[in-house]
Amino acid sequence: MELWDAYDSRFRKIPGVTLVRGEEEQMKPDVYHLVCDILVRHQDGTYLLMQRDARKTCPLMWEASAGGSALQGETALQSAIRELREETGIVCEDLKEVGSVVNPKTHSIYVCFLCETDWDKDAITLQEGETIAFAWVSREKLLSMGPEELMTYRMQSFLPELHRKDVTLPCGDGFVSIRVGAIIMRDGKFLMVGNDRADYLYSVGGRIQFGETAEEAVVREVMEETGVKMEVDRLGFIHENYFRGDAPKNFGKLIYEISYFFYMKVPDDFALLSDDFVEGESMEHLTWATVDDKRKIYPEFFREELRHPEQALKHFVTDERKDR
Numbered sequence: 001m002e003l004w005d006a007y008d009s010r011f012r013k014i015p016g017v018t019l020v021r022g023e024e025e026q027m028k029p030d031v032y033h034l035v036c037d038i039l040v041r042h043q044d045g046t047y048l049l050m051q052r053d054a055r056k057t058c059p060l061m062w063e064a065s066a067g068g069s070a071l072q073g074e075t076a077l078q079s080a081i082r083e084l085r086e087e088t089g090i091v092c093e094d095l096k097e098v099g100s101v102v103n104p105k106t107h108s109i110y111v112c113f114l115c116e117t118d119w120d121k122d123a124i125t126l127q128e129g130e131t132i133a134f135a136w137v138s139r140e141k142l143l144s145m146g147p148e149e150l151m152t153y154r155m156q157s158f159l160p161e162l163h164r165k166d167v168t169l170p171c172g173d174g175f176v177s178i179r180v181g182a183i184i185m186r187d188g189k190f191l192m193v194g195n196d197r198a199d200y201l202y203s204v205g206g207r208i209q210f211g212e213t214a215e216e217a218v219v220r221e222v223m224e225e226t227g228v229k230m231e232v233d234r235l236g237f238i239h240e241n242y243f244r245g246d247a248p249k250n251f252g253k254l255i256y257e258i259s260y261f262f263y264m265k266v267p268d269d270f271a272l273l274s275d276d277f278v279e280g281e282s283m284e285h286l287t288w289a290t291v292d293d294k295r296k297i298y299p300e301f302f303r304e305e306l307r308h309p310e311q312a313l314k315h316f317v318t319d320e321r322k323d324r
Helices: 076-088 139-144 153-162 214-226
Strands: 003-007 013-020 033-042 047-052 066-069 096-103 108-117 131-137 168-171 174-183 189-195 200-207 231-244 254-265 276-279 282-289 296-298 314-319
Touching: 003 033, 033 076, 033 153, 047 076, 047 139, 066 076, 076 108, 108 153, 139 153, 174 214, 200 214, 200 254, 200 282, 214 231, 214 254, 214 282
Parallel strands: 033 108, 174 254, 200 296, 231 314
Antiparallel strands: 003 013, 033 047, 033 066, 047 131, 096 108, 096 276, 168 174, 174 200, 189 200, 189 282, 231 254, 276 282
8 A cells, every 4th residue: 555645736745644545536626645757867968768568557658757656754855766766777866856737637746856867878777567668869859749659748848947048137237038928818718827926917928038939938838837739829919018026036126028928829628737837936826817807917908908809919018117
C-alpha cells in the first residue's frame, strides 16, 4: 500500500489526512496529492525521453523524463531525487524547480524540476515493468511532439522558461516592457487571470521573449497558461500603459508597457487542463469574466470593447502617473 500526504490547491499540507494510492476518485474536491516531474537536460543541450512499458497505462508513450508521486513524508525535492534515480539511474541532488501545475481532474499537484547533468548518455537504466527504451532528443524535437506521443506534454510549457530572455529593460528608475495578451472568448465571456496578491484580473499572456514575434509569444503564453495550443485570429488592440509595479520585484517602480492583444481562435472542444498555475513565485488562477463583471479588470477598455468586438485594430493609451 502506497501512502501519500494530502495538500490543498495552494500547496499547503493538510494535517492529519493520509491518502492511499488507487483511491483518487474518493478524494474530496479540494484535496490533492503531490507528483514530481523531472526533465533531464544533458550539458550538450539534448533532453532525455523514457518510453513507457506496453503493460502500463498510456503504453509505449514517451515521458520527459522521469517522475511519480511523492511518498508520505517526502518533500517535492526528495521525491524528485528518488524518482530520477529509480527510473533512469541518474544520481543528482542539484535539481532546479521550474514550475508547478494543479490538475483538479486527477487531484494532482505537479512540481516540475530540471536536472542538468553530464551523465554518461549510454548509461541510462531501464526500470522493469516501467520503461523499455530511452532517447536523447533536441529541444526542437521535444517541442514538436504532440500529446499523442508525449505523455508529460506539460513539460513542454516549461521549456521556454529555461531559456527565457524577456523583453524587459531597466530605464532610469523604472522599466520598459513589451507584452502580449490573449483574448479568449466563449459564450459572451472572456478568460482572465488573477493571483493571490492582487484584487484585479488581467489577460492571459506575458512578456515577449527576445527573438520571437508578438504572435509567437501569445501562442506560447496561451499554451503555458491554459495547456492548449491555439492559433491567432487577429490583432485587436495595441496598448501603451504607464503604471506603478505591484509585484515584489518591481514594487513602486514606474513601468512603461507596450501590449499587443490578440483575438485567439478558440477550439470548439476547448477545456482548461487546470484552473491554477504558477508564474514565478505567485500562484495564478484562470477565471471567466464578463463585461459587467463586478471585479476590477485590466485593461479597463476590455469592458466596452469586448461587449461588441470589432474587426478594426485599435490603439489605447493609459497613464497612471500622478505627477502629470
